[in-house]
Amino acid sequence: MTQGLKIKYSDKELGQFRKLILEKIEKAQIQLNLIESAYRNDSDNGTEDTSPTFKAFDEGSEVMSKEANSQLAIRQEKFIRDLKNALIRIENKTYGICRVTKKLINKERLKLVPHATLSIEAKNLQK
Numbered sequence: 001m002t003q004g005l006k007i008k009y010s011d012k013e014l015g016q017f018r019k020l021i022l023e024k025i026e027k028a029q030i031q032l033n034l035i036e037s038a039y040r041n042d043s044d045n046g047t048e049d050t051s052p053t054f055k056a057f058d059e060g061s062e063v064m065s066k067e068a069n070s071q072l073a074i075r076q077e078k079f080i081r082d083l084k085n086a087l088i089r090i091e092n093k094t095y096g097i098c099r100v101t102k103k104l105i106n107k108e109r110l111k112l113v114p115h116a117t118l119s120i121e122a123k124n125l126q127k
Helices: 011-041 052-091 107-112 120-126
Strands: none
């Protein structure tokens, strides 16, 4: 059976995608924990005994660092949410079906972007 004629992935294929997504969620959660930990620990950079000029500069950099960490955390949380939504689509057996073209998303694309809901064809139509 060719990919063009298939309308959904087999249970075995869905199982492989499930495993991949669970691994990605685990890694993403570890990274999110590290980002959050860095965010909480940013408040003490050990500049109490240094010159006031350096301390002011360091506090400015700390604000930027907190903003950057906050943005990273938000992106990481969205990534985890998208991956969990992909697991729901696996359970519903709708995983890997493009929401625009209703065709199967290429397996290689799903391996790279397992939370994808658009085929390359649909993605190109958005441009």
